[in-house]
Amino acid sequence: xxxxxxxxxxxxxxxxxxxxxxxxxxxxxxxxxxxxxxxxxxxxxxxxxxxxxxxxxxxxxxxxxxxxxxxxxxxxxxxxxxxxxxxxxxxxxxxxxxxxxxxxxxxxxxxxxxxxxxxxxxxxxxxxxxxxxxxxxxxxxxxxxxxxxxxxxxxxxxxxxxxxxxxxxxxxxxxxxxxxxxxxxxxxxxxxxxxxxxxxxxxxxxxxxxxxxxxxxxxxxxxxxxxxxxxxxxxxxxxxxxxxxxxxxxxxxxxxxxxxxxxxxxxxxxxxxxxxxxxxxxxxxxxxxxxxxxxxxxxxxxxxxxxxxxxxxxxxxxxxxxxxxxxxxxxxxxxxxxxxxxxxxxxxxxxxxxxxxxxxxxxxxxxxxxxxxxxxxxxxxxxxxxxxxxxxxxxxxxxxxxxxxxxxxxxxxxxxxxxxxxxxxxxxxxxx
Amino acid sequence: xxxxxxxxxxxxxxxxxxxxxxxxxxxxxxxxxxxxxxxxxxxxxxxxxxxxxxxxxxxxxxxxxxxxxxxxxxxxxxxxxxxxxxxxxxxxxxxxxxxxxxxxxxxxxxxxxxxxxxxxxxxxxxxxxxxxxxxxxxxxxxxxxxxxxxxxxxxxxxxxxxxxxxxxxxxxxxxxxxxxxxxxxxxxxxxxxxxxxxxxxxxxxxxxxxxxxxxxxxxxxxxxxxxxxxxxxxxxxxxxxxxxxxxxxxxxxxxxxxxxxxxxxxxxxxxxxxxxxxxxxxxxxxxxxxxxxxxxxxxxxxxxxxxxxxxxxxxxxxxxxxxxxxxxxxxxxxxxxxxxxxxxxxxxxxxxxxxxxxxxxxxxxxxxxxxxxxxxxxxxxxxxxxxxxxxxxxxxxxxxxxxxxxxxxxxxxxxxxxxxxxxxxxxxxxxx
Numbered sequence: 001x002x003x004x005x006x007x008x009x010x011x012x013x014x015x016x017x018x019x020x021x022x023x024x025x026x027x028x029x030x031x032x033x034x035x036x037x038x039x040x041x042x043x044x045x046x047x048x049x050x051x052x053x054x055x056x057x058x059x060x061x062x063x064x065x066x067x068x069x070x071x072x073x074x075x076x077x078x079x080x081x082x083x084x085x086x087x088x089x090x091x092x093x094x095x096x097x098x099x100x101x102x103x104x105x106x107x108x109x110x111x112x113x114x115x116x117x118x119x120x121x122x123x124x125x126x127x128x129x130x131x132x133x134x135x136x137x138x139x140x141x142x143x144x145x146x147x148x149x150x151x152x153x154x155x156x157x158x159x160x161x162x163x164x165x166x167x168x169x170x171x172x173x174x175x176x177x178x179x180x181x182x183x184x185x186x187x188x189x190x191x192x193x194x195x196x197x198x199x200x201x202x203x204x205x206x207x208x209x210x211x212x213x214x215x216x217x218x219x220x221x222x223x224x225x226x227x228x229x230x231x232x233x234x235x236x237x238x239x240x241x242x243x244x245x246x247x248x249x250x251x252x253x254x255x256x257x258x259x260x261x262x263x264x265x266x267x268x269x270x271x272x273x274x275x276x277x278x279x280x281x282x283x284x285x286x287x288x289x290x291x292x293x294x295x296x297x298x299x300x301x302x303x304x305x306x307x308x309x310x311x312x313x314x315x316x317x318x319x320x321x322x323x324x325x326x327x328x329x330x331x332x333x334x335x336x337x338x339x340x341x342x343x344x345x346x347x348x349x350x351x352x353x354x355x356x357x358x359x360x361x362x363x364x365x366x367x368x369x370x371x372x373x374x375x376x377x378x379x380x381x382x383x384x385x386x387x388x389x390x391x392x393x394x395x396x397x398x399x400x401x402x403x404x405x406x407x408x409x410x411x412x413x414x415x416x417x418x419x420x421x422x423x424x425x426x427x428x429x430x431x432x
Numbered sequence: 433x434x435x436x437x438x439x440x441x442x443x444x445x446x447x448x449x450x451x452x453x454x455x456x457x458x459x460x461x462x463x464x465x466x467x468x469x470x471x472x473x474x475x476x477x478x479x480x481x482x483x484x485x486x487x488x489x490x491x492x493x494x495x496x497x498x499x500x501x502x503x504x505x506x507x508x509x510x511x512x513x514x515x516x517x518x519x520x521x522x523x524x525x526x527x528x529x530x531x532x533x534x535x536x537x538x539x540x541x542x543x544x545x546x547x548x549x550x551x552x553x554x555x556x557x558x559x560x561x562x563x564x565x566x567x568x569x570x571x572x573x574x575x576x577x578x579x580x581x582x583x584x585x586x587x588x589x590x591x592x593x594x595x596x597x598x599x600x601x602x603x604x605x606x607x608x609x610x611x612x613x614x615x616x617x618x619x620x621x622x623x624x625x626x627x628x629x630x631x632x633x634x635x636x637x638x639x640x641x642x643x644x645x646x647x648x649x650x651x652x653x654x655x656x657x658x659x660x661x662x663x664x665x666x667x668x669x670x671x672x673x674x675x676x677x678x679x680x681x682x683x684x685x686x687x688x689x690x691x692x693x694x695x696x697x698x699x700x701x702x703x704x705x706x707x708x709x710x711x712x713x714x715x716x717x718x719x720x721x722x723x724x725x726x727x728x729x730x731x732x733x734x735x736x737x738x739x740x741x742x743x744x745x746x747x748x749x750x751x752x753x754x755x756x757x758x759x760x761x762x763x764x765x766x767x768x769x770x771x772x773x774x775x776x777x778x779x780x781x782x783x784x785x786x787x788x789x790x791x792x793x794x795x796x797x798x799x800x801x802x803x804x805x806x807x808x809x810x811x812x813x814x815x816x817x818x819x820x821x822x823x824x825x826x827x828x829x830x831x832x833x834x835x836x837x838x839x840x841x842x843x844x845x846x847x848x849x850x851x852x853x854x855x856x857x858x859x860x861x862x863x864x
Contacts, residue, residue, distance in 0.1 A: 076669045145662035230577035415847040
């Protein structure tokens with residue numbers, strides 16, 4: 001599939017061919033889920049899937065400690081995209097997939113998006129199609145395969161195995177109903193549309209440069225790889241991220257009613273329950289909690305380049321979130337939900353946020369609303385931006401920030417544990 | 433300093449110039465240390481330094497769970513080597529340093545080997561010399577700077593910041609009494625001598641290839657970097673390493689007497705106490721526990737190469753230990769204390785151990801006894817070997833093992849969290 005019109009037609013057909021219903025349900029009445037009477041933790045009776053528990057985190061003396069609910073899901077799932085060349089041109093096998101938290105029900109997913117519960121059949125559903133290509137190394141060439149973190153504000157040290165597997169040109173891979181081979185050029189175009197390509201696809205697609213050697217666009221790198229690694233090591237060594245898991249009923253400033261869990265100031269997120277019916281999923285009906293952020297976030301790189309053909313230099317932030325697995329990860333310049341800071345004076349809001357939000361259109365090179373994982377998050381949208389800084393942008397940046405080229409940042413993706421999920425997401429949108 | 437004879441003279445002088453005394457003391461009488469009455473954990477009254485606690489670990493169904501004592505030291509120290517070129521030739525500023533656990537008292541240490549307690553002065557000692565070069569980025573070029581793990585069988589997820597900092601050729605850096613600029617060629621020769629270059633030096637020296645671009649010796653790489661990373665990701669995803677900290681008095685199979693903590697079968701290690709007097713250290717007298725392995729270990733790479741000038745291919749093992757921070761790390765082919773397996777039948781001993789121990793001298797390309805960190809471990813020696821396999825060595829290796837070139841393994845060192853301490857140690861001995 002190369003044609004945007006044909007794609008939209010197919011996608012609309014898929015939406016019509018399947019029936020979906022997502023109904024809000026009070027947490028207290030959520031089938032199969034219950035609050036533990038001692039800890040107040042929310043979990044499934046099978047012990048599988050995930051739990052909502054509490055965490056106490058501290059970023060050291062300056063910020064102090066806080067507590068919050070957080071999703072615990074220790075098992076490592078697989079997010080995998082199958083690639084095959086047709087006439088020498090690579091295509092990705094993409095899936096039209098319904099997730100209950102999606103604003104628009106159906107988004108474009110990787111070939112395989114499976115938790116370990118999925119593929120070990122905790123939920124007794126159908127087998128996961130195409131899974132064999134990602135568990136059997138003889139089925140294809142693994143061009144990208146690494147453990148990658150997910151949202152650190154909402155998950156405790158959650159990670160998934162991100163894989164791109166290329167099968168040989170003569171491999172017979174059938175296109176099942178909800179799956180299509182999508183050309184890379186079309187895929188790049190789709191990434192510029194609001195809420196089409198889902199988060200799981202984007203994080204895997206951040207590894208595409210390891211499939212296709214991108215031409216080096218040149219332009220100076222402001223720092224060597226050794227300097228960037230040293231900056232990162234220093235941030236990990238000097239920052240403090242202390243935390244401990246606590247029972248959900250010991251989280252302060254949050255309340256649990258029969259309907260939902262919410263913050264007393266109405267900030268951050270709520271935890272709600274939904275009943276789901278879907279004709280296209282391995283299991284036709286289920287119930288689950290979803291984490292619903294209170295407002296849309298902003299994820300933005302400030303960027304600059306030496307000329308219109310040179311590679312972008314991105315202003316990268318060493319950011320800690322409550323659930324970050326190893327103190328800090330490389331994050332976009334801005335990664336926040338502005339609403340959470342609206343009650344604070346300007347000086348206490350996230351650095352560079354005002355700069356991003358006030359940028360004139362001529363400096364905005366990417367601006368798309370994209371969703372976070374609809375299997376865990378309800379209507380979780382971020383506005384992803386690439387904003388070119390003005391020529392008079394100061395050369396000195398705070399010590400938790402560093403300029404690096406897009407190519408350098410991509411290089412760190414490969415080793416896992418370096419680049420956070422929203423940075424990878426935005427990188428995927430910026431591939432050549 | 434370039435001359436081995438001059439070095440030995442200087443080293444002997446240093447030994448003679450300082451007085452050291454290490455006296456065994458029962459743990460119950462160790463000044464400043466005590467067993468917590470509730471948990472049995474061994475700690476210092478200041479709350480600083482480290483504690484000895486318990487851990488319960490499981491590697492999944494095949495191996496089952498076990499408990500053991502383990503050292504907890506969460507703070508990140510600095511191991512740093514200062515480099516300066518004289519006439520274009522790089523020299524490392526090395527230190528003749530006494531550690532209480534060393535078999536021979538004095539070994540060659542990095543320029544700086546400081547726990548955070550050291551340099552934040554928990555112990556009220558003298559300032560750490562040369563520390564400024566490693567905390568102030570303007571003092572030199574950081575060519576290698578990463579967080580690296582230490583012994584996973586003895587430490588819980590301990591890591592230190594490993595740094596190589598190069599100062600400019602015209603920087604004035606005085607040689608203090610116990611410090612000398614050592615030429616790299618001499619340093620390589622010293623690595624072939626038993627118990628001269630200490631562990632802290634070796635782990636930092638594994639980053640030397642990032643100071644001096646080594647010539648690529650060529651020879652085929654049996655796997656691409658993508659294939660190796662995929663193998664590693666699969667090992668981290670599929671292996672199980674579950675663990676939880678437990679009170680020391682809940683560790684099973686170990687006993688604590690007034691003198692020491694020991695395993696009931698006399699295997700693994702004991703924890704003993706020592707009183708220390710040293711004229712050359714920041715603090716002149718102190719008392720501390722040391723972990724004393726029961727016997728010498730074997731750390732060996734099986735290796736092969738396509739010709740006498742080609743790069744070595746090393747057989748790397750994805751190994752889990754109780755304290756490994758992220759499930760597995762890249763480890764030498766063999767890394768064990770054979771004595772711990774002596775009571776087991778041959779088939780249950782570590783793979784390839786017999787192969788290493790029975791290799792004829794013609795196939796042994798490196799064979800040196802080196803010590804692990806004498807600040808925590810008492811007489812902890814490993815025999816480090818590089819053993820060339822015979823031509824009929826099977827091509828198929830177990831799935832937790834993979835062949836890679838020395839150059840590839842070195843590349844992973846840079847990103848931290850990939851290559852374990854004994855593998856880095858042995859790599860340092862194998863640099864060109």
